[in-house]
Every structure is written in C-alpha cells, then in structure tokens.
Amino acid sequence: MMGKAHLAISTGVTLSILGLNNLSISLPVVAVAAVSALLPDIDEPNSLLVSKTIPKDLIRLLKALMIGIGIFIYFAGSAFAPWNTVIAILAASIFFVPTRTFRNVIMVLAGAALILFGHSFIPWNYIIGCLLIICALVPHRGLTHTFYGVAGWTLLLFFSTHTYDQAIWIAGGVSYLLHLLADSITNHGIRPLPPFQFRLKLRLMSTGTSSGTLLENVCIGLTMVLVWFVFLRGVDLSHLIPS
Numbered sequence: 001m002m003g004k005a006h007l008a009i010s011t012g013v014t015l016s017i018l019g020l021n022n023l024s025i026s027l028p029v030v031a032v033a034a035v036s037a038l039l040p041d042i043d044e045p046n047s048l049l050v051s052k053t054i055p056k057d058l059i060r061l062l063k064a065l066m067i068g069i070g071i072f073i074y075f076a077g078s079a080f081a082p083w084n085t086v087i088a089i090l091a092a093s094i095f096f097v098p099t100r101t102f103r104n105v106i107m108v109l110a111g112a113a114l115i116l117f118g119h120s121f122i123p124w125n126y127i128i129g130c131l132l133i134i135c136a137l138v139p140h141r142g143l144t145h146t147f148y149g150v151a152g153w154t155l156l157l158f159f160s161t162h163t164y165d166q167a168i169w170i171a172g173g174v175s176y177l178l179h180l181l182a183d184s185i186t187n188h189g190i191r192p193l194p195p196f197q198f199r200l201k202l203r204l205m206s207t208g209t210s211s212g213t214l215l216e217n218v219c220i221g222l223t224m225v226l227v228w229f230v231f232l233r234g235v236d237l238s239h240l241i242p243s
C-alpha cells in the first residue's frame, strides 16, 4: 500500500479506537500514531518517512560537500603530504557511495549522536536515536513487517513513555499493527513470524493497479467516516451557523 494510505488509515483508525475507549489524545499521541503508521515501510527506498526526514536533495548536497572538503584538505593540508592526498581521496570517494548506503551511514551517525548527546535538547532522544539506527541496519523488507517488529516498537515506546502517558505506547503499537494488517490484504502480503514461512495474504487488492488504488481510496474514505463518527458526531455545530 502507498504511504499516504497507511498514514490516513492507521492514524485515523488508531485515534478512533483511543477515542472510543476515552483515552486522552494529545499531540504526542497523534505524532506517535502517525510515525508508527509509516514506520514499517522505513526499509523501503522511497518510504514516505525516510524521504521526508532525509530528503534526496540533502544527501546530494552532503555528497557534493564531501568533494569540496576533499579539495580543501588537499590544498590546506599540503604540509602533511602525502596524507593530505590520502584523506582528500577518502573524503571525495564518499561521493561515489550509493545514495542508499550513504543515507544509512548518516542515519547511524545521527542516531548514535542523538542517544549520546540528544537528551538536553530533544525529548525522546533514545526512541528517535534507536529508530534511526535500527532502520539503517534492518535488511530490506525484513523484520519491520513482522509481529516481532510490532512487539519491539511497542515495548520501546512502553518503556520510554509509560510513566508519562499510557496512550502513547498504545497508539504506537495499534497504528503499527494496523499497517501490517493493511499490507496483509494486498497481493504481497506479509510473513509475520519468520523463520516460519506462514504468509498473511488475503489478496483483496493488487498494489499499483487502478482497482487497488480505488480500494485504497475507499479504505481512506471509510476511515474518515469512522473518525467523523467517533469525534464529530456528538459535537454541537449549531453555534457555527449564524442565526
């Protein structure tokens, strides 16, 4: 399924479930639900979450910067020859590393920096740091689409936020699980419990086809109806109408 569909369906249904159970819905809860909706696809090259967090243009810019740094080291470090040439070639060679690999290196470094130094300026630095590292190291379309992924993410959220707000880890876990359930109705399906070959595949829709897109939009529409039913049905809108 497309990132947009996951974002709308997982987030909408999760918030509706919380609303029906009278759990408080704060901004962090909405944010965690939205991130968790997109998280399982983070190991895909064009994942909505990755491309929004670390845009391709930024990576191109950093790569070009490495060439510049290489040239600078070559000239500025001439007193240390031949080491200036060696380091310059190393720096410039990063330009030729594939974008995906380079992005993973950036994610690991940023994650490690957040875990080590982030606590003073970013709340939840452990969660974001761990996430960046896990996402960079998880094999392609691997562990994220399994029940282990659901359990791991839910536990990480539970231990880092349960003293603060119970709704956060519930929202994250439910939203992540809903992403997997949505994927399991596609022709790709998921393998929720490797090494077991068991595949969850209802084949209700084919991703990428026009009927698949139509069904995605129907699901998004149904989610909107659910959200409206849970949150707006009982709201008195009469004061909006001028008398």
Ligand SMILES: [Zn+2]
Binding pocket: 001, 040, 041, 145, 179, 183
């Ligand atoms: Zn997915």
